[in-house]
Every structure is written in C-alpha cells, then in structure tokens.
Amino acid sequence: GAGVSQSPSNKVTEKGKDVELRCDPISGHTALYWYRQSLGQGLEFLIYFQGNSAPDKSGLPSDRFSAERTGGSVSTLTIQRTQQEDSAVYLCASSLVGSGSNEQFFGPGTRLTVL
C-alpha cells in the first residue's frame, strides 16, 4: 500500500520568502507528526496532530513556523520569512493512533535549502 508521501522532495528558496511543505499520511492514520533533521542537531520534533487538532506544538522553533491539517489527512507546514538556519530536511510521519508504542511511518522528507 501507499506510504507517507511528501512534496516537494527538494525546495530551494531565497531568504525572506515563505514556503509550504506538504505531507500525505497513510490512509486511516489519525496521528501525524512533523520533524526536522539538520546537521549537528539530529532529529527534532516540531508538531503533533491528532485528527485535525494539534495538542502538541512545543517543538515549533519560532512563530514563523505553523502547520495545519485538514480532513484528518493532508498536512501543510508553512515557514514564513525563511532564514538560512531553516535549511534542513523536514520529515513527516504518521501512525495509526497517537500512542507512544505505535510505530511511526516516515515519509522521504523535503530537503529545504534557504539561500
């Protein structure tokens, strides 16, 4: 079956521009997560969705970052006024339910480069 998909796979943007990253979770998965993977920082949690609500936004690094999820499915991560330190691979994951013991299935990521 189809796994988690993310688009675009690569995004190059200029400093100060806004970007939108998209995640399509596995059908039927109620929980959706965004992570950021950057050199020297490892994998950092950004935000968690249960259905369309986000009970945990604690990982968003600044108010330039926001995310939404509609229809309990697709999610969009938006970064406004991008900075060079935003350059990273943004990973999306989904799981059947938002339980800590549940396996999270990861997408291939979006590589963001801010010039």
Place this chain on the structure above:
Amino acid sequence: AQSVTQLDSHVSVSEGTPVLLRCNYSSSYSPSLFWYVQHPNKGLQLLLKYTSAATLVKGINGFEAEFKKSETSFHLTKPSAHMSDAAEYFCVVSGSGYSTLTFGKGTMLLVSP
C-alpha cells in the same frame, strides 16, 4: 522527560563481523524503545521496537536488541554485518500514552569489504 544517548557517532566493521550499536535512555515512564535505520537519501525505516513484552527483541534483516532496565540500555546487535547494512541508525524512546519520539543523535555504521 526522556532522552537518548547513542554512545558512538561512527562504528566501522568488516563484512561478516558482529555489529554492536550502543544506546542508553532516560525516561520517567515505562518507555517504548525503537531502532530506526536511514539509508542515504531514503526515509527512516523501523528495524525493531520494544514495548514491555519480551526483553530480547528481534527485528528485520537479522538485527536484534536487548532491553536492560537495570542498565537503562537498548543496544542493537547483529551477528554478521553485510555491506547493505551501511546506514545511519537511530535509537528512539517514547513515553507511555501519547508521546512524541525522542531521537538519539544517530550512529553511522560503515561496513568495509
């Protein structure tokens, strides 16, 4: 609060020799523990997980890990390395109930012929 420490940033082995990737964790709850693997330019793939059942967990591709509560460790092993095992490995901890995953910094496994 929970945390994970992967004790080696890089591990080099020869093909056919054993693999040991070390991981220590800290958690306020009864943790779930995972090992994920990431091949170059590929997504993260689950190797195995521990969720309070058997302490010795077998995963895919011949990997296994043993949960040792007294040592707060969850080391990953494989009896005989294969060239295709070269990748980055992440030890991950999750608390009880809803919880996000906390990742270790990763261990790069290098396999030489």
